[in-house]
Amino acid sequence: MASLFAFGTTIAAAGEPNAGAKVFKSECAECHTVKQGHNKKGPSLFGIVGRPSASLPDYNYSDALRSRHWTWTEDQLRTYISQPAKKADPGTKMKYDGLDDPKQVDDLISYLSTLH
Numbered sequence: 616m617a618s619l620f621a622f623g624t625t626i627a628a629a630g631e632p633n634a635g636a637k638v639f640k641s642e643c644a645e646c647h648t649v650k651q652g653h654n655k656k657g658p659s660l661f662g663i664v665g666r667p668s669a670s671l672p673d674y675n676y677s678d679a680l681r682s683r684h685w686t687w688t689e690d691q692l693r694t695y696i697s698q699p700a701k702k703a704d705p706g707t708k709m710k711y712d713g714l715d716d717p718k719q720v721d722d723l724i725s726y727l728s729t730l731h
């Protein structure tokens with residue numbers, strides 16, 4: 616099969632999970648896995664969409680993130696990853712400068728929402 620998806624014909628707003636998987640690899644995989652129970656420097660992002668923040672029992676979160684009581688909705692994720700993490704959540708131990716390209720953010724979030 617040539618391709619599972621066609622460039623240029625995808626819906627701008629919804630995001631493209633296959634493209635998002637690549638964004639994940641280049642931007643997030645250094646510190647995160649998408650496997651349940653597998654934490655690296657950062658917590659596993661399996662099932663992240665809809666998950667309450669700082670809720671994995673086997674990961675040692677910063678006090679900053681523990682005190683947030685966010686739910687990782689698509690909007691909350693967008694806010695968190697589209698700017699430097701320490702701006703979105705002062706005191707966090709996630710060292711990430713943010714993803715500038717809104718298309719990549721949409722793609723990444725649609726990929727993350729497939730992980731259930």
Ligand code: HEC
Nearest residue numbers: 642643646656657658668669676677680707708709710711
């Ligand atoms: C340099 C390492 C690093 C990179 C790169 C990184 N993260 Fe993180 N991430 C962390 C760490 C460390 C934490 C824990 C933050 C805390 O406890 O304050 C975290 C926490 C998170 C959380 C909160 C999870 C929870 O259980 O509440 C989300 C969501 C997240 N990262 C998403 C991402 C995404 C999406 C990317 C890629 C765009 C990314 N991160 C890139 C290290 C990283």
